[in-house]
Amino acid sequence: MSDTIAISKAVKIYGSGAGQHVALNGVDVTIERGQFVSIIGPSGCGKSTLLRLIAGLEQADDGDVSVFGVTPERACAAKMIGLVPQTPALLPWLDVLKNVSLPAKVNPGADRRRQKIGGHVAKAAPDMRDLLQKAGLGDAVHKLPAQLSGGMQQRTAIVRAFGVQPDVLLMDEPFSALDEFTRESIQGQLLDIWDQMNTTVVFVTHSVTEAVRLSDKVLVMSSGPGRVTASVDITLPRPRSEAMLKTPEFHHFEDTIRDHLQAAWRENPVSNPASSAA
Ligand SMILES: Nc1ncnc2c1ncn2[C@@H]1O[C@H](COP(=O)(O)OP(=O)(O)OP(=O)(O)O)[C@@H](O)[C@H]1O
Numbered sequence: 001m002s003d004t005i006a007i008s009k010a011v012k013i014y015g016s017g018a019g020q021h022v023a024l025n026g027v028d029v030t031i032e033r034g035q036f037v038s039i040i041g042p043s044g045c046g047k048s049t050l051l052r053l054i055a056g057l058e059q060a061d062d063g064d065v066s067v068f069g070v071t072p073e074r075a076c077a078a079k080m081i082g083l084v085p086q087t088p089a090l091l092p093w094l095d096v097l098k099n100v101s102l103p104a105k106v107n108p109g110a111d112r113r114r115q116k117i118g119g120h121v122a123k124a125a126p127d128m129r130d131l132l133q134k135a136g137l138g139d140a141v142h143k144l145p146a147q148l149s150g151g152m153q154q155r156t157a158i159v160r161a162f163g164v165q166p167d168v169l170l171m172d173e174p175f176s177a178l179d180e181f182t183r184e185s186i187q188g189q190l191l192d193i194w195d196q197m198n199t200t201v202v203f204v205t206h207s208v209t210e211a212v213r214l215s216d217k218v219l220v221m222s223s224g225p226g227r228v229t230a231s232v233d234i235t236l237p238r239p240r241s242e243a244m245l246k247t248p249e250f251h252h253f254e255d256t257i258r259d260h261l262q263a264a265w266r267e268n269p270v271s272n273p274a275s276s277a278a
Helices: 047-055 072-077 096-106 110-116 128-134 150-163 180-197 208-214 242-246 248-267
Strands: 004-014 021-032 036-040 062-067 081-084 168-172 200-204 217-222 227-233
Touching: 004 047, 021 047, 021 200, 021 227, 036 047, 036 208, 047 062, 047 072, 047 081, 047 168, 047 200, 062 072, 072 081, 081 150, 096 128, 096 150, 128 150, 128 180, 150 168, 150 180, 180 208, 180 242, 200 208, 208 242, 208 248, 217 248, 227 248, 242 248
Parallel strands: 036 200, 036 217, 081 168, 168 200
Antiparallel strands: 004 021, 004 062, 217 227
């Protein structure tokens, strides 16, 4: 079984005729098992589309996408892929502990299906209370979603996604609705859980700082049509505390990624009407 997520010459076209839009053209990406990889780029460059191809929610019109040696559709059917959307989507009538415990209960056959196609099979189910504690939700296990702040709801959704121990977790701007300080604190908690679970994470963000703090590798995308224009290895040591955000080494990586984003902008000033990358 392959230990990479491999995307080769991927093309995705929406619509047809005059309304045709080439969302991705010739995208090549390799992600090693266990890596934390972020995707950054201007609005509309195809970040979510790329995530949806990996998730098997959409199919490439050309090229290949494989998730640890199998098609995304097979990986998805075998519960190898988890998704954390922009909004948490918790069940309002279940408390935090029941919300995060539910997926494992409703998918009792997931391990068997994963084993069949050679996916990673967890030795033991993770202790959800321990994960909630790590996410700073130790005092909220019996609260209902309506009693939680937005940040707490998003942390609950993250614990729920890690709890089923997917081979790869796809996260589409999960912190976009949070204020900066909540965001920085949740980043630390996410890294703690990722470190414990050793899950491969593909993370879409508009924040350069967030991408540098979290990632082993940052993929910079450009639009017109969507493609990957740079891949930057973030060689900063881990663990990455909030204090590291102020160091010259950290700023060096932020500057490198901003330079790549600006270069992509200069190549496509018309296709990039508004870069929201900060
Ligand atoms: N179902 C669809 N039908 C038609 N066009 C689509 C569809 N989904 C996405 N697109 C177009 O494909 C392009 C890429 O969209 P995508 O959502 O992947 O971009 P993005 O980089 O994630 O954007 P944002 O940062 O704003 O979330 C955009 O121009 C978008 O309008």
